[in-house]
Amino acid sequence: MGRLYPGLVSISFRKYGVKEIVGAAAKAGLKAVEWGGDVHVPPGDVRAAAETGRLTREAGLFVPSYGSYYRITGEAAAAGSVPDEFKKVCESALALEAGIVRVWGGTRSPDKYTPDEFGAICAEADMIGEYTGRNGLKVALECHNYTVTEDYGSALRFIDGTGNGNVYLYWQPNQFRPFGYNIDSARAMNPHVLSVHVFNWNASSRFPLRDGKKEWEAYLGILSREPWPSGVDSRGLMLEFMHDDRIETLPETAATLREWMSGLDTKRSDDPMTKIINIEGMKCVHCAARVKKALESLEGVAEAAPDLEKKECALTLEKDVDEAVLRSAVEELGFTVV
Numbered sequence: 001m002g003r004l005y006p007g008l009v010s011i012s013f014r015k016y017g018v019k020e021i022v023g024a025a026a027k028a029g030l031k032a033v034e035w036g037g038d039v040h041v042p043p044g045d046v047r048a049a050a051e052t053g054r055l056t057r058e059a060g061l062f063v064p065s066y067g068s069y070y071r072i073t074g075e076a077a078a079a080g081s082v083p084d085e086f087k088k089v090c091e092s093a094l095a096l097e098a099g100i101v102r103v104w105g106g107t108r109s110p111d112k113y114t115p116d117e118f119g120a121i122c123a124e125a126d127m128i129g130e131y132t133g134r135n136g137l138k139v140a141l142e143c144h145n146y147t148v149t150e151d152y153g154s155a156l157r158f159i160d161g162t163g164n165g166n167v168y169l170y171w172q173p174n175q176f177r178p179f180g181y182n183i184d185s186a187r188a189m190n191p192h193v194l195s196v197h198v199f200n201w202n203a204s205s206r207f208p209l210r211d212g213k214k215e216w217e218a219y220l221g222i223l224s225r226e227p228w229p230s231g232v233d234s235r236g237l238m239l240e241f242m243h244d245d246r247i248e249t250l251p252e253t254a255a256t257l258r259e260w261m262s263g264l265d266t267k268r269s270d271d272p273m274t275k276i277i278n279i280e281g282m283k284c285v286h287c288a289a290r291v292k293k294a295l296e297s298l299e300g301v302a303e304a305a306p307d308l309e310k311k312e313c314a315l316t317l318e319k320d321v322d323e324a325v326l327r328s329a330v331e332e333l334g335f336t337v338v
Contacts, residue, residue, distance in 0.1 A: 003233065004224055004264070006257050007032030009067060009197060009240040013247050014039045018052050024247050026059040028254035033061055034195070034238050035096060037068040037089065044088030049095035057097075064236050065100035065140075065195055066093035072105050072128070072141075074120030082131045090135055100194055101132055101139050102170060105147045110154035121148055122161030129166035140168040140194045145176070152185040159192050168229060172197035172240070179215055183338055186222045192229055197240040198257060206243040210256045217260060218338050221278045221312065224264050237261065263310075275315045277326060281335035282308055294329045301326075 008025045010033055016024075018040055025033050033056055035041045041049045049066075056063050068089045076083050086103075093101045106113065106121050113121070125139070132139045141149050141158070149155040155169055171193045173182040200212035209216075220237075228235065237257060242249040282288055288306035291313055295304035303316040315326070327337045 003235065004261055005031040005234060005236055006254060006261060007034060007061075007064065007236045007238040008250070008254075009034045009036065009238045010040050011036035011038065011067065012239065012241045012250075013245075016247055018055055020247070022055050022059045022061065024250050025254075026061055028251045029258055030239070030254050031061060032064050032236055032238070034065040034067050034102075034236070035063060035098075037066065037070075037092065041066065041092055041096065043068060043070070043085070043092050046091050046095045049092040053096040053098075063096045063098045065102055065238075066096055066098045067102045068093075070101075070103045071107060072103055072121050072124045073107065074117060074124050076127060077120045077123035082127060086128055086131070090132060090137060093137055094135060099136075099138060100168075101137050102142055102195075103128070103139055104144065105141045105149050105158060108146050109150050110148045110157070113148065118148060118158075119161060122158060125158070125167050126162050126164045129162065129164045133164070133166040138166055138168055138194060140170050142170045142197075143172065143174070143189075151177075152188045155189060156192075168192050168194045170195050170197060171223065172199070173215070173219065175201040176203045179218075182215070183218060183222070186219050187226060190223060190226050190228065193223070193235070194229065194232060195236045195238060196223060198237050199240045200243065201241075206241065208243050208256075209239075209253045213256075213260070217263075218278060220260060220264055221276070225276050275317060275321075275326075276312055277315065277323075277330070278312050278338045279306070279330055279335050280311060280338050282306060282311065284308070287335070290333050291330060291335065294333055295326065298325060298329055 008030050010021055013021055037043050041052050053063050070086050070089050129139050143149040143155055148158050169189055169192045171189050200207045200209045288308055291306045292304045295301050300317055300319040300321040302318045304313055306313040330337050
């Protein structure tokens with residue numbers, strides 16, 4: 001499958017049937033479909049899930065994840081047992097032959113929970129994480145408003161509050177936040193992310209994916225190269241909602257995503273002795289030469305190779321060098337590390 005693969009979230013096309021979605025995804029050159037639990041694969045309908053999985057695989061695609069709408073409320077932690085509702089979710093995920101179950105954390109913003117309530121949600125996440133692990137599945141929370149993973153700070157606090165190692169996150173840009181916030185979010189959450197939802201929105205409108213090239217190339221640079229969760233070797237870039245809600249727009253949107261992916265150097269920064277940093281502001285060979293000289297003057301940096309076209313610099317390291325030191329060396333020259 002490779003480290004990154006392009007896919008589709010089925011809820012992008014709720015009014016279309018399974019066969020239509022599978023056919024469109026395959027024709028668009030995608031590799032996978034995440035099936036949603038609200039329309040196409042209701043939780044507990046094992047027969048529908050198995051048939052959907054079969055049709056997906058027959059088209060040359062696979063099912064990485066099941067997008068359930070199960071809400072972790074903390075009540076199950078008090079009861080001390082996994083709810084039957086969640087067991088049905090897992091039954092459908094297994095019938096699909098998915099590896100990830102997506103869930104939601106709570107019903108309100110994190111600042112609306114007391115410490116005990118927040119802790120109960122973490123405890124329930126641990127409980128269902130342990131249950132999914134016994135069944136060969138992983139569980140991951142989507143980061144949405146009015147959930148405990150509403151912002152990346154609270155998402156990391158949530159992860160810190162869990163302990164069994166089988167609870168992860170999804171990542172997507174927050175359309176209500178500025179670009180800089182989303183860059184910080186991608187970098188902070190990346191070590192816990194199993195899947196990425198790809199779209200181009202702001203707070204009030206949707207736009208063609210191609211119009212988000214600058215932002216998404218920056219996001220993908222982080223999501224492809226910086227450290228991933230331990231033991232995770234592949235990750236989906238899953239298209240979610242076309243700007244015009246038309247299935248006819250999928251081929252164009254998928255082509256945009258695949259083009260961006262083809263330009264990625266996917267050598268990750270957790271590979272030994274290498275690191276790639278993204279730099280804004282390098283305009284000419286003199287800029288690149290200044291960056292190269294500054295970085296190679298640092299202890300532990302054996303070689304720095306700026307690339308003007310990619311707006312990045314590949315580093316060969318003799319030892320681990322703190323990212324803050326690298327950032328400072330570049331930004332003292334008037335450039336920006338993103």
